[in-house]
Amino acid sequence: MDLRDYLRILRRNWTIIVAFALAGLLLGGAVSLFSKPTYTAETQLFVAIQGSGTVQELQQGNTFTQARVQSYVKTVVSPVVLQPVIDTLGLTLTAEELAGKVKARTDVNTVLISIAVEDSSPVQASAIAAAVGDSLIKAVDMLEKPKAGGTSPVSLSVIKPAVAPLYPSAPNTRLDLILGMLTGTLLGVGFALLRTTLDARIRNEDDLRQVTESPLLGAISYDQDAEGRPLVTQHAPQSPRAEAFRQLRTNLQFANVTGTANTVLITSSLPGEGKSTTATNLAIALAQAGRTVCLVDADLRRPMVAEYLGLERNAGLTTALVGAANVNDLLQPWGDDELYVLASGQIPPNPSELLGSSEMQHLIERLGEAFDTVIIDAPPLLPVTDAAVLSQHVGGVVLVVGVQKIKRHDLEKSLSNLRLVEANLLGVVLNRVPAKGADAYNYGYYSKELPSKGGRSVAASRSRRAHPGAAELSSELPREDGTRTAVPWPRHATGAAPEIGASRHF
Template identity: 60%
Template sequence: MELSTYLRILRRNWIMVVAFTLLGLVAATAYTLSIKPTYTAQTKLFLATQSSGSVGDLQQGNTFIQARVQSYVEAAMTPAVLEPAAESLGKPVDELVGKVTASAGPNTVIISIVATDSSAVQAAAIAQAVGESLIEVIDELEKPTNGTGSSPVRLSVVTPAAPPAEPSAPNNRLNIALGGAIGLALGTGLALLRNVLDTKVRGETDLQRVTDAPVLGGIAFDGDATKKPLLTQAPSQGTRAESFRQIRTNLQFAHVSHGSKAVLVTSSLPGEGKSTTAINLAIAVAQGGQSVALVDADLRRSRVGEYLGLEKNAGLTTALLGKADLSELLQHWGQDELYVLTAGQTPHNPSELLGTEAMKNLILRLEQDFDAVIIDAPPLLPVTDAAVLAQHVGGVVLMVGSSRVKLPDLEKSLNALDMVEADVLGVVLNFLPVKGPDAYAYSYYSYETDQPKAKKRNKKAADRKNSRPPALDSIEPSRDHAAR
């Protein structure tokens, strides 16, 4: 994955990452405060020879003490040294074990005695006592065996032990920083794991994992759309209206090479906004000056008539069964050249009815008399209606509800369309968040300069309207669009 992908994952899960980071900081702080502070004191001893002979003697003596220094370091931890030190401090020798360490660096004759204790004074006292005890023990051990003469080496205190001003442990800053780092790493790891396990489509990046179909546009989530779903109910210069204008424009470019004028709008599952998108897309195309036929082919759960407030008991099924002519069933809506064919009565065999030759001829007839035909079809996965209809139209627009459909379901839908050799014109993302990594935002210029032209066009279109819808055969596209 690219860096931008990781950043997007972190932005999606930033609350979890921050929560775990804070949890790590709090846990580290609590742990640090629960630890009793310990203090470290140190004394340093210098090892030298007693002789002061020639240069050769000094070099020989230096080699001797360097060979001995590691032995003295080990001797510092023996009972011979610790017992006298413990006795001088009035403590049991077991208490000193684990509190005292001795060390000497390479090529050095300085021995460091380090002691730790919960008391700064006691730590200094222990280090000093062990150092003095080591001096006495080494002096005794290095004396000649005959008991006469002095030790050839001499240990001297060069750095006396002093009570430390601050505790050596715990390291509050380090512990808290480690706690925050561990929390951050854990939160980031869980965010990445969640991204792997989460198969919901949330944005265009997720969409690209299963299809290379172009994205015709995105529709941001709008709480007012539930009460005011129609494009005519939204502000004309608002984001929602601009979204459908962009989809309309992109769809025209995607559909420019097709001989068929019919476009099918469907989705993978119910609730992804296909019906409202089909309606608003038809309205947007009609507002662009084209004559549009909107067909509600969702015979199982028709919604177009309900949204537009039209008669829905007589419509598509009525025409397919030959009970009425198509021209009698089309209902004009709005001020533009938009005509709606509602679903009609629910039949017992919707799939078979939509796959008949009558349905194919109905679409061809609409294409002859309208600039655009937009068909609202059922979802692809629950029923086969949309796949059947996809064979009669020039292209398919697939709605994808953000966070409402999973990648496997979307892949199944695309495979179903591929099996019937449907031409997927593109995908429209719906319910996109207004904030966050998958947010959908528009920046556009004001369209106030185009309003006089739009009003003039709408007035001409209104003058051509009659009080009732004209017969289908009498509907003709406007001259400028016919010229196109």
């Protein structure tokens, strides 16, 4: 992963990182609040060599003193120094326990020794520091005194007496808060990286590219109103959703530059990825471009096209396949453009057998000859084999990938199924792409929807006027023998479908 990938992960999981940081901040505050205050008292000693004071002796004494100071610092926490302190102050501690409260240090190239003592009582901390300083003076005097007698050449003097501190040295509330927030942030970033590594869902184009190099025909952004208003005609003409399907229409035409794939199968890996809405809106977009389009609902398990368009579902594809009616009589026109819909018909007990039959193949061929484009909404690839079987009878396949709905291994299996039957995969459509955030896929150059009328957008109102939905109209479609027959289901526009070639009674 490069820097952009890491930045995308941080943007995607910023709420988790902030939550961890706040938790660390609260934990740091709790530690500071419930910690017992500790006071630190400090005394400072000066080490000198007693001599005549000549220049040579002073230089030698200074070198000697600096060499010895480090030894005196280590002597501070020895029993020789601490035991007299315990005896003098009557402490109930051992020399080893007292050594844990005493710290001694010296700065480089100096002869100063600093002794700091920590205790829960400021008075006792200052008393112990003063007693340790006095005890060190006596211990050094005893250790440095010549065995032949005389005074010690080393003299220690207190230059900074220990005083009782007014404020505790610990806990440091500010430091605890900073460390808590920093620790929480690092844990949040680590959790975000781990979560991303373990999350196999397809989230954006980069995740898609890790699975397949198939062309990305389009990206449909997530619209929270799509469930209630799934059709592009129910939105403003320049809305992001309508523009996305126009872009998909254009890219599909480029993917089919040879013009041999005028029958296109729309499928997905799993249910709920949005294949039916994609197929329906793509058919509408193609019809709006002036093409004659036939939309076939071949999902004989969970048909949705007729419900989206407000058409009669009980007579349709299965009716034609079993020979109960001529396909010319079953096509239902929709809208003001040349869009005709072949609904699913009654749900049969054997969908796979019907869709895999020679009758279905022949029907697709006849529709392909009669229309500029045939869009077929097929069942998902993984639960059933219907789509894989149908893909052998069409010119091309478009695979809809629902963002955050499908995992990489499921997509890999779907692509493998298509390769196994040698299907012509025209490309992939990313659906439900976030409109904002790290995984967004749009450029934001769209006009807003027109002001609403009574809670409905103007585009939606116009759509309802153009497509009344349930108006019973008595229309006729041409039969192969030249006669016309009435269509006994709701229609949305007048006009006749292109004449389908010589029929076969299935």
